[in-house]
Amino acid sequence: MKDSNNQEQRREFIRKGFKFGLVATAGGVLLTKYLSTSASASESEEMVELMTTEGDLVKVPKSELQEHHNASAYNPREGFADKKxxxxxxxxxxxxxxxxxxxxxxxxxxxxxxxxxxxxxxxxxxxxxxxxxxxxxxxxxxxxxxxxxxxxxxxxxxxxxxxxxxxxxxxxxxxxxxxxxxxxxxxxxxxxxxxxxxxxxxxxxxxxxxxxxxxxxxxxxxxxxxxxxxxxxxxxxxxxxxxxxxxxxxxxxxxxxxxxxxxxxxxxxxxxxxxxxxxxxxxxxxxxxxxxxxxxxxxxxxxxxxxxxxxxxxxx
Amino acid sequence: MKDYDKIVQDLAPKKFGFWGKIWVTLLCVIAAFAMYAYYQQLSQGLVITHMRDYSLWGVYISNFVFFVAISLVGSLVTAILRLSGANWATPLTRISEVIAVAAIVMAGLTIIIDMGRPERFYNLFIHGRLQSPIIWDVLVITTYLFISLLLLFFPLLPDFSILKKYFKDKPKLSNWYNRLSLKWKGDDRQVKIYNKSIYTLSVLIIPVAFGIHTVTAWLFATTYRPGWDSSNFGPYFIAGAFVAGAGAVVSVMFVLRKAYHLEDYITDFHFDKMGKLLVLLCLVYLYFNVNEYLVPAYKTTEEEADHLKELFVGDYAPMFWIVIVFGLIVPVIALLFKKGRKPLPVFIIGLFVVVGAWWKRYLIVTPTLLHPFLPVEGVPKEWHHYFPTGLEWTITIGTLSGALLIITLLFRYLPVIPIHETIEELEAKHQLKAQKNEK
The missing domain is CATH 3.30.70.20 (Alpha-Beta Plaits)
Known part of the structure; x- marks a missing residue:
């Protein structure tokens, strides 16, 4: 039950008009830097909308994204550590x-x-x-x-x-x-x-x-x-x-x-x-x-x- | 001493007669057929059975449960009756212990026969996980086998020593008995250890015996399936096992008495006693059956209702009612009469009970699997039903004759009636008489 409150807030947050964006699913994309860097980025750079683990939508420059394949750590018996x-x-x-x-x-x-x-x-x-x-x-x-x-x-x-x-x-x-x-x-x-x-x-x-x-x-x-x-x-x-x-x-x-x-x-x-x-x-x-x-x-x-x-x- | 010689003469193992040889040949032929069938299964896979994704366990598993059930009799007669001071059962201890060993060996073999990859059996030891009831079963069955073997072997020590002397003119045989007797002389120290170990084993085997059958029941009861999902299953299986085991003992003791002319040692009195015991065991088992079927039938949850309907009035109804009536109710009624407890009627009733017990296990395993939670859909029509194939029957009957073969061969070399204990009891009687006379 303790999660429900938290989820309620998240839902509210999104309802307030934030658009629901593309979310990287499996394979994953790692968000390397946060909003502060994107603010200083030049206008011409292509921006990507991402959702944080909190459910907030953030805009980051595409250049800041880094493909993150954790394939080396993957073991078929253990699976991915950070997924469900x-x-x-x-x-x-x-x-x-x-x-x-x-x-x-x-x-x-x-x-x-x-x-x-x-x-x-x-x-x-x-x-x-x-x-x-x-x-x-x-x-x-x-x-x-x-x-x-x-x-x-x-x-x-x-x-x-x-x-x-x-x-x-x-x-x-x-x-x-x-x-x-x-x-x-x-x-x-x-x-x-x-x-x-x-x-x-x-x-x-x-x-x-x-x-x-x-x-x-x-x-x-x-x-x-x-x-x-x-x-x-x-x-x-x-x-x-x-x-x-x-x-x-x-x-x-x-x-x-x-x-x-x-x-x-x-x-x-x-x-x-x-x-x-x-x-x-x-x-x-x-x-x-x-x-x-x-x-x-x-x-x-x-x-x-x-x-x-x-x-x-x-x-x- | 004349008594002594006569007893040894009467009880020493004898060569197979004409019928004995025929019997052994027959069992060997059946076993050979079964081995051929098993070879087919090994090369083609379990596809030679009628088991499929829904009826995923079949006659092998019910046969396994039957063997485990039968094996419990060893603990009943040798341990429970011994500890409770029921000395009348002494002549039956060896028979029941041999049945127990034969059954438990075949139970182990049967479970391997059921495996899809029998060659990976060793995985149970190198990758075994304690939370699986199968591992509990492996542990407890091996323990039970060893305790049963010891409980068969220890009381044999004095007998081996007697037989060593008896077969003096056959040096090879005598030598074997000598080795097996572990230098038994019967002095005070040996007797003390002997009595103590048998007592300890008798106490030890009871929880292990309850363990093997309770765990076997849990193989089913730990699943969600209607018909298996029951907290009654452990005691229900144990009660049923005692019925099956007692049925097996009365059947086997009748045959052995005939074959080895033991009428003076296994008397009408023993059949009478075993008959009475069987009544008690059947009644206890009936009680558990009422529990097992009446309570869910009263509630009739959807899944349970499907399962029970199948048993009471559906496809399995004829088998179900035959098993209940002829495997339990008729034996109880027949054995209540004094005439019903004469050797021949007890033998026939024993066979009824054993056959009924075998089919009872079939009824516990099969119908439940054919009624899963989700509908049985999108599979060929044959998969909706289960009845063993010819090869499956051959293998199953092969395991049954394998058990009989073990019993037969063991009694070719072991005395059916414990010689030493019989002599001891006789001596005690004489002493009692002598004391009375003095007074």
Whole structure:
């Protein structure tokens, strides 16, 4: 509760007419000097609007910016020290287009029936309207899967991402039993991955590269994309801007078409929730309720295949 | 001393007869088939089973729970009954300890069979994390195996020494018994250590036995899944384990009595006693079953209701009711009659109980997994159901016959009835008689 007051002030501050500017997301841009220097800068210099960690907008000359890739310090098991990845899924926009799933499957070389991203046809009760709900790993802050893993094969990084080390996993599937969101899949047989990018050494932060027989796979929140300054596959592929992805510390999420939202504001104004909050898993994925929908629910029925997992890469 | 010779003569291990050989051959053939099936699983992956992303555990895990359950009987008969002074159970101690060892060995093997990457088993030791219930299980199962082995071995020391003399004309065999007897002479000092260690082990094994089955229950109860998410699970599993174990003991002791002609040592009296014990255990287990099903059925939260409907009136209803009625209720009723506690009826009831206990574990594992929180969607139709494949059955039956094979082979070389203790009891009886006569 102690944060809410602080956030209230921030919101007020922005409402007072400050324009909401471009925010550097992953990859990051470091603000080297503060306003004082920008004041003395010459008029002709190009200015860039940035948001500080306090949520204030400041103008700094472009020359003062320094690209800050902390790649050397990056370790796939530890993750980024100064980030906390978060995703927002707008249920009002999802039309079951399944582009997210296709892109995810393709990007992670997923074969067989093993889609990590699933779109459910949901309906809370007969009287309420149905809606489409994409789910992937919720990257819980209290992940039940990590808790039960006997060998530390599935682990939680500092930046909030939950990953699996397929070279350590013993295939006991306890994590799958523990996960209430049914997001984990198992490689029951040798994955028939044909187009494997290259013979780079294995790293757990690119799940599916390769998938290993007898081990568990799941959504990796695409750190391999973030590190390149790109959006996760699903976010980029969604034609309806359902997904927005970003860093909680920057309080900003950006959707597929590049619009950035102030996270705290978005969650409050749209009445966001997380899945099965009562279980106490504290997911990193927020859902915006399916109200004021952009399209009819029925539109999505065209792609609805209850008994088929996915369009396979070969069909793409 | 005539008594002594006769007892040793009666109780010393004997070569397999005709049926014994057939029995061992049959078990070996089944085990060979199972090994072939497991080879298939190793090369192709767990895809040869019907387990899939929803039914992510199947018959292997329920079979594992069954083995752990059976193994608890070792502590029940050898420790709990021994410590509570129920001396009538002495002739059954070795049988139950051998069953316990066989079951716990096969439990360990079964859990490895279930693993997707069995060759990485060593990761449990080099990367083990204490907060995982699987690590608790690994620790407590190994501990239990060692205590069980010791509890089987120590009481055998005097018997080995007796057998060493008995098999004098077979030097090789006699030599083995000699080595195993650890120079047992039976002097006061040895007897003192012997009694003390057995007592200590009997006390030690009880918490460990409760530990193994409670932790096994927690593999399920520590998840959120409806049907598993229950604080009743630990005691519920232990109560069920005693039922399964007692059922196994009465079944095995009937067969051994027939095979080794032990009618003078395992008498109707023992079946009567075990029958009564089984009634008590079944009633306790029924009580936990009522707890386990009635309370959620009263509330019928959405998820629990789905799960319970499936068990009570859905796809699993026939199996569920057969298990409850024939695995628990009918045994209780039958065993309440004196005629029901004669050896043959007790044997048949024991088989009912054991088979029921096996399917009960299946019912605990499978239906729950098929009812997760989110709908089962976007997966092939077959993934909505689970029933083991032929290869899965072959492997499972292979593990069961593996346990029977261990029991059979151990009793080829170990006396079914503790010889030393039988003689001691006889001597005590004689002394008592002599004292009475003097008076």
């Amino acid at each position: 990845f978060v995703m927002v899924v707008d249920l009002a926009k999802c039309k079951n287009a399944r582009k997210c799933q296709e892109a995810c499957n393709k990007g992670h070389y997923i074969t067989g029936e093993n889609a990590w991203l699933k779109i459910y046809k949901m309906q809370e009760s007969k009287e309420t309207s149905p809606y489409w709900m994409p789910t992937q790993c919720q990257h819980c802050d209290k992940p039940p899967c990590v808790k039960v893993c006997p060998v530390d094969a599935t682990f939680k990084r500092r930046d909030g991402i939950v990953l699996i080390d397929n070279e350590r996993c013993i295939g006991c599937r306890f994590c799958m039993a523990a996960c209430p969101y049914s997001v984990r899949v198992f490689n029951w047989e040798e994955p028939k991955q044909e187009e494997q990018a290259s013979a780079e050494p294995y790293t757990p932060d690119f799940c599916g590269k390769p998938s290993v027989k007898g081990t568990v796979d799941k959504c990796d929140f695409c750190p391999h994309q973030t590190i390149k300054g790109e959006m996760p596959f699903c976010v980029k592929a969604c034609p309806n801007d359902v997904f927005a992805f970003g860093d909680m510390y920057e309080d900003a999420v950006t959707n597929g078409s590049g619009t950035t939202f102030k996270l705290s504001e978005l969650l409050k104004e749209r009445g966001a929730h997380r899945l099965m909050e009562s279980l106490g898993t504290e997911p990193s994925v927020y859902y915006l309720p399916p109200v004021d929908r952009t399209d009819d629910f029925e539109v999505g029925l065209e792609n609805y295949t209850p008994y088929e997992s996915v369009k396979k890469d070969t069909e793409l």
